[in-house]
Amino acid sequence: MRKFLEIINTLDRRWIFVFIGLAVSLPLFFPIGIKFSVSHPVQGFYDTIEKIPDGSKILMSCDFDPGSMPELYPMTITALEQMFRKDLKVIITCLWPAGPPLVERALAHVGAEYNKQKGIDYVHLGFKEGKEVVMVSMGASIPNTFPTDYHGTPVSEIPIMQGVTNYREVAMIVNISAGYPGTKEWVQQVQSRYQIGLVAGCTAVSAPEFYPYYQTGQLKGLMGGMKGAAEYEKLVGVMGLGTRGMDAQSVSHLMVFAFILIGNLAYFTLKFMKRKESG
C-alpha cells in the first residue's frame, strides 16, 4: 500500500498529460449528448437581442483572437445567426489585432447561409489600436474612428453606415471578449457613459469577474465559456462547436475532480503513515 502511495505522490506529470489527453479525446469519438438547461445570464443575452425591433442596427465588437477561439468563435457564429434571422443590421469592430480574419470567416459562413449582402446587411470595420481610446472615440464619432471598412472602402460609400455617427444611432452593443480590452472596458467606458444596452460573451476565465456587472444591470446578458456558447446554441436552435464539446467538457471536469481527490488522499495518508512510524 505504501509503495503504491509513493508512486502516486511522485508520479511523473507526463502520465497526467496522457490521462487528460484521453479524457478530452474519447468523448469526441463516442458522443453521449448529455442534456443541460439554460442559465439566467445566457437567457438574458438571448432575450435582450430578441427584444430589439427587426431591422435596427447593432454594434458587435469581437475582441478575441485564436487563443480563445474554441469558446468565443461559436458564440460569434450563433449571435450572427440570431441577428440575421431578425434581419438586424450588424456593424462589427475588432479591438484585438488577431480578430479580423476570424470575423471575416464567421461573416462569410453565416452571411452566405442567410444570403446577406456586405455593406447593406453587415459591415466589418476591422481593427483599431488604442483599446479604451477607441471606445471613447466611437462615442464621439464612429466614421472618424473607422474612416474605412476592413477592405478599405470609405465609410461614406457604405449604405449601412449612412446616418450612423455614434452610439446613439445603434440599438445595443454585443461584445465578445477574451480579456483586455474587453467587457470590463466596454462597461466602464461606454455602458454607463452613454446609457446603452450591453450584453457580453466572454471566456470562462473572465466570467466570474463580470457577475457584479450582471447583478447591477450594467450587463443585460452574460455568456461564460464553451458552456455558455452551448446554452446559447440551444436557445437559437443551432448545433455548433459549443454543444459538440459538452461531453468532453463533462468528462474532463470529472477527471480533474478525481485528480484533486486522489492527490490529496495519497498526500495525507502518506503523511499520516510517516508520522505513525516516527511518532
Added chain:
Amino acid sequence: MSYQTLGIWIGALFTLCILSFLYKDNPFYKFAEHVFVGISAGYGVALQFHNVFLPNLWRPLMAGNLLMIIPLIMGGLLFTRFFASISWLSRWSIGMLIGIYSGIAIIGFGSGDLVLQIHGNLLPLWGTGLFTALNNWILTVGLIACLVYFFFSKEHKGSFGVVARIGIYFLMISFGASFGYTVMSRMSLLIGRFYYLYGDWLGILPQ
C-alpha cells in the same frame, strides 16, 4: 493537393511541434515558437499599416487635413528611443499616452467600478421575499467583511479580526469559483484543438 489541405497539414505539423513541449523542451518546439513569434510580430505591423496608418493618417493627410502632421510628429518622436542622445524626446509622446490612459482609467474605474458597484450593493435586508432577503444579507455581510480584510490601518484583532476572518472565507469562495471556471476555460481550449486535429486534419470524427 489544394492550398486548403496543404494549409491544414502545415498547421497540424506546427501544432504537434508545440505539443511536443509537454514531453520536454526540444528543437521542434524552439523552431515552432520562433516562427510563431516572427509571424505574429510581422502580422501586427502589416495590420497596423492597413487598418490604422493608411485610413486614419495617410489618406486624411493627403486629402489636405494638415492637422494630421501633429500625430505624425508625436508618433515619430517615439522612434528617438533608439538614439541615446535624443531619446528624451520620446518622453513627450509617452507622456501623452500615459496621461490619456490615466485619465481614462480614473473615469472608467471611478464610475463603473466604484460608484455603480456601491449602488449595486445598497440592498434591502427585509421587506422582500425570504430568499432575496437571505441573498442580500450574504452580499452585504460579504462585501463589508472583505473590505475589512483589505484594511491596513488597524490590527486584525478582537471583533475586527473576526470580521476580517469572515472576509477571507468569502474571498476563498471567490477564488474557488475562479479556479473552477479557469479549469472549464482551459479544457475547452484543448477540446477545440483536438477537434482541429481529429476533425479538420485527420477527418476521423463521427459527424
Added chain:
Amino acid sequence: MQIRRLLLCWFTASLVLIATLAAIAQEQAPAESGTTIDTRWFDFNRVNILVALIVVFFLIIYFIEKAKRGRDLFVRRIAGLDAIEEAVGRATEMGKPILYVPGIDDMNNIQTVASMIILGNVARTVAQYDIPLIVPLRLPFVLPVAEEAVRQGYMSAGRPEAFNKDNVRYISDEQFAYAAGINGIMLREKPAANLFLGSFFAESLVLAETGFSTGAIQVAGTANIHQLPFFFVACDYTLIGEELFAASAYLSREPKLLGALKGSDWAKSIILAILGVGTILVSLHVEWFRNWFLVE
C-alpha cells in the same frame, strides 16, 4: 511645498488651455444640421462621480503630504512578511539557495515596482548568510533595477562584497520558455525557499507546481486576481491583491506608497459607512440616498 506649487501651476495652465480651446471651438463648431449643439458647461447628472473623485483625490494627496512631513502613519504588519522571513530563515538553516521571481511584467507595472522593494528587503536579510539569492528575469529593462535592489540590500547589511552579480539572471522574454528556465533552476540548484512576488499570468501554475514538487517552502503574492487560486493552493502563504502593495509600503515607508495606502484605507472606511447607512435606509424604503449613486 513642491506638490502645492506643482498643483497650482498645472491647474492654472489647464484652465487657460481649456478656455482657449473652447473659444476656438466655439466659432469652429461644426454646423452640421441634426447634431444638437450642446452648450452646457457641466453635466449635472454626473456630479456624484465628480464628488467621489474629488474625495479620493483629496484623501490621497493629503496623506502623501502628511507622510512627506515624516508624520508616523500606522500600517499593520502584513502576515505575508513574517512568512517571507520564515522562508528565508529556513533556507539559511539548510544552507540552500533562495529563488526570488519578481513576476513577468515590465517596470511600468506597479506590481513589479512593489516587488523590487520587497526584493531589496529580502536581500538585506540574506546578506548575513553565505547562501545565493537567485533572481531570474524575463525583461531586459528589469535587469538593472533588480541588480540595483539586491546590491542596495547587501550594502545596507554591511556586506557589499557578498553580492554576486551572476545570480541576477536574464532567462528569456517568452512566457513559457521563461517558466521552463525557472523550473530548470528549481530542479538543478534545489532552492529551499521560492518567492513569487509581482505580476504573474498563466505560467504561475507551472512555477508553483514544480516548486511544490521540490518540497521548497513557497510564498507568493500578486494583484492579478485570476492567478491567486493557483498560488493559494500550491504555496504555503499568499499575499492577496493589495497586500502586495501594503507590504512594499510597510517595508519602504516611502511617502508616495504610504500616503496612497492610508488614503485608500480612509476611502474604504467611508465606503463601509455608506454601505451601512445605505443598506438600512434602503430597507426602510428611503430611496433618495441610493439614487445619489446612480450614473446617467
Added chain:
Amino acid sequence: MRKEIPLLITFLAGAFFIADYFIPHTGFSSWAETLNGWTIIVIAFAYVLGVANVARVNLDYIQRKGKDTPYKIILLVCLLFMMMVGIIWGIGEHTVFDWFFINIYSPMQAMMFALLAFYIASAAFRAFRIRSVQASLLAITAVLVMIGRVPIGEAIWKDFSNFSEWIMNVPQLAGKRAILIGAALGAISTGLKVLVGLERTHLGQD
C-alpha cells in the same frame, strides 16, 4: 526642461480626458474627438516601435553569436516575410497573408494556450493540497462550480446548475465586488499620482 514638459503634457492630456467626461459642450467634445484620433495613431506607432525593439534585441543576439542564433534568424526572416507580404499584397481574405495567418499563426497560438489544460490538470493532481480551512473552502467551491457548470452535473442532481449559479451570483459576487472596489481605489490613486507627476517610473531614468 527634459522632465517638466513631458509631465505637463501628461497632466494636460489626462485632465483633458477627465474634463471631457464632465463637459458635454459640443465645441469642447469636438476637440476631445480630434485628440482621440491622434492618440489612435500614436499608439499604432508605439506598437510598431515594440516590434522594432523585438527585431533590435534579436539582431544584437545574433551579433553576439548566442547559442540559439539559427532560431533567431528564423524569427527575423518570418517577421520580415509576413510584414512585406501583408503590406504589399494586402491583408483581406484569399491573400497569402491570410493563408499564413489561418494555417500558422492561428493553430499555434491556439495550441500554446491549450497546453494550459495539461498544466492545470497536473497542478490539480500534484500541487492542489488542502492544508487549511481556507484551502478546503476554496476546493469545495471549485469542485461545486466545476461539476455544476457541466451537463453531467445536472445528470447527477437536477438543481446542480441552479445551485452553482447561486454560488456565482451571491457568495462569489461579494468577494469579487470587494476586489473590484479595492482595485478601483488603487487605479484612481495610481492615475492621480501619474497625472500630478508624483509617479515617474514610466519616464525612465535619464
